Amino acid sequence: MTWLAKQGAVQRSMHEHNQDRDKKMGQPEEIRTGNRIPTETESQLAAFIEYADEFLSLMETTHPLYVPNPHARMSIELLRRHLQSKRTQPSLLVEISGVPYATATRRLKELIDAGLVDKRERTRSGRSFSLHPSDRMIDTWVQLMKGSAALINEAFEQAEPGDSSERFFGSTYTKSRSAPPLSVLTNPLKLSGGLKTLLHSDPSFMVINNLRRHIEVVLGCAVHNRTHSLDTLLEEIMKNARRERSAYDVIAVNLPQVGLLAQSEAILPLDEYMDLSAIDPSDFHPASWQASHWDGRCYGIPIETTCEVLMYRTDLFQNAGLLAPTTTRELLLAARALHDPRRQQYGIAWNAARGTPLGHTFIMAMADFGQPVVDLTPSGSGFLLEEIPHKQYKPMINTNAGLQAAKFLLELVKYSPPGILSMSWFERIKQYAQGSCAMTYSYTQMTPYFDEDKDSPARDNTGYVPHPAGSIFRPVSPVGGFILSIPSNINKKRIPEVVEAIETITSARAQRLYVQNGSRGCSRYSANLDPEVREASSVIEAIDEMSRRGALQAWPRPPIPQIKPITELCGNVMHEMLRGLITPEEALDRAQAEAEHIFNTWKQ
Incomplete structure (x- = not known):
């Protein structure tokens, strides 16, 4: 009887004994009953694999009777190379097995037949293939890791205070739904020319781009990423839509632009090509999942969820005896208290550059005073x-909320750094990261600018709160981010494999990998619950908390097709107001009239 067969027989015959033993060890009920539970972090698994390798080597060199265990030897090497994103050939495993060639070949076949190892063809003939650990193998070794930790802690009485089943050599486990390591696809994608993507050039997508080689190993095909800035990204998407055949398989769509691209049929409704229930929609932040839909249909899967928040220096606030602001009045008071130009210390950094940056700020400020930029139905x-595709809207700029927002921005200028009227997305976070501003409005995916900079005064000294609101309104945090969509003019034969690529790239396992490598735009709750993810930055937990409280909202930037020109218009007009060329009332009159013209002349 082979080693694997013996293990199966032993497990069946000793079921009751193991239940009692597991209970004594303090194993969670999910393990004792045999149900699958989430695995732990890759770093913990990698550490355990190295420990197991050293332990086997120690046994094998202690006495000649302790012969090599080829199943364990090959499993360890396969897992190690998988975590290092390396392909593994059968000949390599045979070589390190420690037994003769014929024996090693049989033992490797047993691993494959037992479902612990996946074979993936590398050529059409199927004669050449690579080997990868299956989900079953990964789960098996994680459970082995947990059991070993409990036994070692019990044997040497070195367990930390608490339940020994939650220890791994001094590290704390979580009982949450943490995501397992990213597994390779059993059947590699056969996309001719590889997977071609069009992405944004923000920090989160730069992380994904840096992981391209890893993703290629997972998908089994080449990946070609092309990145653009926010404005030129939309231009390229629209240009691509006019081509006879799409130059891309996957495009990143900014959430407020879903309506425009869906209405113009530039992207496909994904519910025609994939089973949405299989990707667990409840695992996504509700606001980003809602924003990925148009007219009741899903047009993309969230790849990056971020939100605009007020970031503030907790150390400066504490020293000044200030609390985190929850209203616009409190924000202005804090900005004034911490504004000291003589020491090159300024109250707040924000988007005030002409055009889209300032237009974005103005629309967000209107939301702070309870009014969207168009007459959405209150709920x-x-x-x-949901009504947007079927309703004719009118701009709501020249309103009381618009006037309050305009005057609020004029007050902000007083406590802003020099050059504020040319400041936009990257400049504002840069000023904050360098320590010259006590606060900034910014999207959460920008936090690596100070999180990853050991010299930044803002590192480990930053708090996050939703946009402070007008006194009678509820603070909200405008949701942002991107979904991955499929262009409508793609070669239809490519769609099934492109869908599989999107499912893999947006999975909880993939999202966890992105955060571990510097992204702060995680879209899935299950990935965010992983302890290693939460330790990456305090902003991860802050976003989750805002989402659970319902503070993350998509309505401040509604996905109306006209959102881009309306935003640019507001930014141009409000810039003249901030320069003192026109009054707030004149700015609102002009912006309202020009916005109405945009709506009245808009071509569907």
């Missing part, structure tokens, strides 16, 4: 987005 504590 509960927010506004309905």
